[in-house]
Amino acid sequence: MTQASYPATRLRRTRANGWSRAMHRETVLTPADLIWPLFVTDGSGVEEPVTSLPGVSRWSVDHIAKRAKEAVDLGIPCIALFPNTQPNRRSDDGAEALNPDNLMCRAIKAVRDACGNDIGILTDVALDPYTSHGQDGLLDEAGYVVNDDTVAVLVDQAVNQADAGADIIAPSDMMDGRVKAIRMALEMNQHPNVQIMAYAAKYASAFYGPFRDAVGSGGLLKGDKKSYQMDPANGDEALREIAFDIAEGADSVMVKPGLAYLDIIWRAKQEFGVPVFAYQVSGEYALIEVGAAAGVGDRDALLMEKLVAFKRAGCSGVLTYHAPRAAQLLNG
Ligand code: PBG
Numbered sequence: 612m613t614q615a616s617y618p619a620t621r622l623r624r625t626r627a628n629g630w631s632r633a634m635h636r637e638t639v640l641t642p643a644d645l646i647w648p649l650f651v652t653d654g655s656g657v658e659e660p661v662t663s664l665p666g667v668s669r670w671s672v673d674h675i676a677k678r679a680k681e682a683v684d685l686g687i688p689c690i691a692l693f694p695n696t697q698p699n700r701r702s703d704d705g706a707e708a709l710n711p712d713n714l715m716c717r718a719i720k721a722v723r724d725a726c727g728n729d730i731g732i733l734t735d736v737a738l739d740p741y742t743s744h745g746q747d748g749l750l751d752e753a754g755y756v757v758n759d760d761t762v763a764v765l766v767d768q769a770v771n772q773a774d775a776g777a778d779i780i781a782p783s784d785m786m787d788g789r790v791k792a793i794r795m796a797l798e799m800n801q802h803p804n805v806q807i808m809a810y811a812a813k814y815a816s817a818f819y820g821p822f823r824d825a826v827g828s829g830g831l832l833k834g835d836k837k838s839y840q841m842d843p844a845n846g847d848e849a850l851r852e853i854a855f856d857i858a859e860g861a862d863s864v865m866v867k868p869g870l871a872y873l874d875i876i877w878r879a880k881q882e883f884g885v886p887v888f889a890y891q892v893s894g895e896y897a898l899i900e901v902g903a904a905a906g907v908g909d910r911d912a913l914l915m916e917k918l919v920a921f922k923r924a925g926c927s928g929v930l931t932y933h934a935p936r937a938a939q940l941l942n943g
Contacts, residue, residue: 638923642686642941646733647934650825651675651718652695663821664893665900667932669695675718676725685938689731689779691930692718694740695827704749705738708768716775723776733808734777736769737784745832747784747839756839762789769793773802781865783810785839794860808888809861812849812875815840818868818894825893849875850882857885863927868892870917873924880925889921889929896932911940
């Protein structure tokens with residue numbers, strides 16, 4: 612600020628009182644901006660805390676239905692489901708993903724029974740919770756994740772989830788061409804209103820560790836996912852990924868992880884003007900929890916500051932394990 616404008620312009624003037632700060636606030640976060648990810652496990656009446664995700668548990672299907680009702684009561688419009696498949700149901704080809712009675716499908720139906728259409732059910736499409744090797748697709752002899760054969764399976768997985776009642780199909784596999792293939796299959800199988808939220812810009816990130824513990828794929832995974840997930844150094848390539856997914860029929864796109872990629876969220880929103888969602892991933896969540904427990908700062912203040920940043924960057928919403936706590940705080 613130049614000397615000449617002072618004191619005519621005092622940017623502190625509007626900050627002096629709470630009422631004025633509220634009036635001038637540019638970005639507002641509401642419970643409707645949140646998507647709550649939930650981990651599903653077998654059995655009944657089961658809660659299994661995930662050690663690397665403090666405060667997050669795997670729940671059996673009966674509990675999942677209760678969590679979904681809580682979401683409705685908190686004003687959270689959508690939940691995302693992730694299965695922890697029993698080891699004996701995992702295989703090289705991830706065939707359990709196509710079982711109409713698998714954990715995911717049973718959870719979808721239980722939530723629908725409990726909540727009707729009061730909640731959106733988002734389901735992840737990728738094979739890693741079902742493969743014995745922890746990769747998201749099918750492997751050739753060299754261990755490379757093959758693209759087109761994987762897409763063929765993902766299409767069937769998506770239709771299986773839609774048949775069970777999923778509202779939003781979220782392919783997180785990063786195969787080329789899968790959005791178009793899934794869109795066509797949904798149309799041909801009487802699911803014209805089932806949405807696709809494409810994990811369009813998904814990076815090969817070090818922040819996914821606790822999630823892999825939660826779905827039980829971490830210990831199985833050999834190598835990394837760099838031949839399909841993106842290089843964290845790339846931004847222009849993310850825009851190309853997003854452009855393709857929109858052209859192929861995505862209703863909304865996701866950037867993942869969240870906080871380290873706010874520039875990608877911003878660019879995607881500016882360039883395409885489509886609904887952009889962020890996935891604040893497991894490692895991001897865990898760092899806040901662990902940091903707060905170590906005295907770095909107030910947990911609630913830390914998490915709310917990060918969530919509002921996603922909105923400021925242009926997000927329509929955020930997939931976050933903090934969703935229930937954030938909604939509680941927002942509801943006062
Ligand atoms: C599976 C998938 C992953 C996450 C969401 N879907 C893990 C991975 O790609 O290895 C990570 C989410 C998180 O860390 O919270 N394709």
